[in-house]
Amino acid sequence: MSYQHQYSDGTHIHFPLGKVVCIGRNYAEHAKELNNPLPSEPLLFIKPGSCVVPLDGGFCIPQDRGVVHYEAEIAVLIGKPLSRNPSPEEIRDAISGFAPALDLTLRDVQARLKEKGLPWEIAKAFDGACVLAPFVPGDAVEDVTDLGIRLTINGEVRQDGNSRDMLHPILLMIQHVCGHFSLQAGDVLLTGTPAGVGPLNSGDELVLELLGHTRFDTRVV
Numbered sequence: 001m002s003y004q005h006q007y008s009d010g011t012h013i014h015f016p017l018g019k020v021v022c023i024g025r026n027y028a029e030h031a032k033e034l035n036n037p038l039p040s041e042p043l044l045f046i047k048p049g050s051c052v053v054p055l056d057g058g059f060c061i062p063q064d065r066g067v068v069h070y071e072a073e074i075a076v077l078i079g080k081p082l083s084r085n086p087s088p089e090e091i092r093d094a095i096s097g098f099a100p101a102l103d104l105t106l107r108d109v110q111a112r113l114k115e116k117g118l119p120w121e122i123a124k125a126f127d128g129a130c131v132l133a134p135f136v137p138g139d140a141v142e143d144v145t146d147l148g149i150r151l152t153i154n155g156e157v158r159q160d161g162n163s164r165d166m167l168h169p170i171l172l173m174i175q176h177v178c179g180h181f182s183l184q185a186g187d188v189l190l191t192g193t194p195a196g197v198g199p200l201n202s203g204d205e206l207v208l209e210l211l212g213h214t215r216f217d218t219r220v221v
């Protein structure tokens with residue numbers, strides 16, 4: 001299904017979908033569960049726009065490339081261009097929305113790549129690897145340092161995180177990203193996953209929430 005940015009009230013957002021900039025190991029508890037050291041500066045990677053699918057109505061996972069892990073993350077939609085060294089105020093003003101998202105990962109493939117010191121793209125950038133829910137408007141979120149994300153699978157809460165526990169908070173993370181890549185309207189940031197990642201299976205029923213803002217039901221088809 002083709003993807004277009006939209007707000008949770010159904011309004012279309014007229015920015016073209018750009019790149020998805022992701023941060024790895026942004027919650028200490030998650031780094032620990034995968035036995036990864038804590039990075040001293042943000043560990044960044046990019047998912048291309050081609051891997052983004054809407055959360056509405058269910059999504060598919062690859063069947064033939066090993067274990068697929070879910071990573072529930074707070075997604076941030078950029079609505080104005082940002083380049084080197086924007087102030088936190090400029091960054092806040094450039095944020096058009098927040099949404100819950102899934103950063104899907106071929107964990108077995110990623111483990112092999114990590115072992116060899118190779119880039120992660122084939123584990124992180126396959127078609128369908130970024131599942132995005134509709135966004136709540138940026139100004140609907142009062143405090144970006146207190147934003148909760150929760151993933152429930154088949155009735156059981158698997159991930160329950162809050163942006164206050166991020167090693168690199170959202171605005172500072174975006175400032176860091178801008179030191180490496182310019183951001184355009186329509187780009188998305190995935191801000192890292194809290195502890196509790198695990199495998200997805202066909203038929204799983206998911207509830208993805210941006211606490212106090214939005215809640216979506218979806219499934220693995």
Ligand code: ZN
Binds near residue numbers: 022
């Ligand atoms: Zn992730």
